[in-house]
Amino acid sequence: MTSVLESATPVTVRAPAKVNLELFVGPRREDGYHGLSTVYQAVGIHDEVTAAPAGEWGCSVSGRDADSVPTDESNLALVAARTLAERTGGQEPVHLSVHKDIPVAGGMAGGSADAAAALLACDAVWGTGLGKDDLAEVAAQIGSDVPFALRGGTAVGSGRGELVAPVLAKGVYHWVFVPSAGEGLSTPAVYRAFDSRNEGVDVPDPQPSAALMSALRSGEASELAPVLDNDLQPDAIALQPAIGEVIEAAMGFGALAAFVSGSGPTVAVLAATAEGAIDLAISLTASGVAADVMRATGPVHGAHVLPAARL
Structure with a gap:
């Protein structure tokens, strides 16, 4: 029987940066997060993540601010891949190659974009076939901005930012x-x-x-x-x-x-x-x-x- 490791090909996903057109912060919640009301807009600065079948889990980073991004188990893209693997019953390892254009620690959700890209790339490599709602549910476990990075466009975020609903918006x-x-x-x-x-x-x-x-x-x-x-x-x-x-x-x-x-x-x-x-x-x-x-x-x-x- 042919394994995923032998048959799957690498998949590359591009994910956008965001800007918060509005960010209102509420009181600190019992879980340590703050309640938020925000309006996200995805903008045309992107990171790309390539997921490739591998003998062991791993991550490498290139591009802008690459030296500032961890490549160990704390890397958010790798966290996303492992979370999806657990959610879908265990999958064979992948190596994630992250190429960055989004500034690191800049308030533009570069790490969240990487996580969203990793989810979509691994879903394709493994053939798990999760729908958008299922992927968004997994994304919300990883970080507040990750569900929006999956969706893009212009959207309202609530909760700690992970509850996303599209906004009617015109123009460029x-x-x-x-x-x-x-x-x-x-x-x-x-x-x-x-x-x-x-x-x-x-x-x-x-x-x-x-x-x-x-x-x-x-x-x-x-x-x-x-x-x-x-x-x-x-x-x-x-x-x-x-x-x-x-x-x-x-x-x-x-x-x-x-x-x-x-x-x-x-x-x-x-x-x-x-x-x-x-x-x-x-x-x-x-x-x-x-x-x-x-x-x-x-x-x-x-x-x-x-x-x-x-x-």
């Missing part, structure tokens, strides 16, 4: 992302700063804003810009003051909006047009405010299998 939005020139920010550290800042405050349960929903239905960047919001922005800036300088400079160069992406430190800059995004990127780098910028549009699709390369 033009983004410039400014990754941190220094080290990334630890998400737990940013949430601890949020808790410290709000100690003794009655933090309400978060709800999505009607203003943002309306702006997304309009499809106009000029209507979206004034309603973008992030409860964690003051805490990210307190931990890395240079973030505030980038935001101020981007607005001075004509951005419609500039704000912290997720828990930071990446700054998301919204431009009115594709040409405007190019001008902003040039201004930010030429001025010395940013050593590195990335341009992208959104929304884009979630994790998807790439066609096999032709020999």
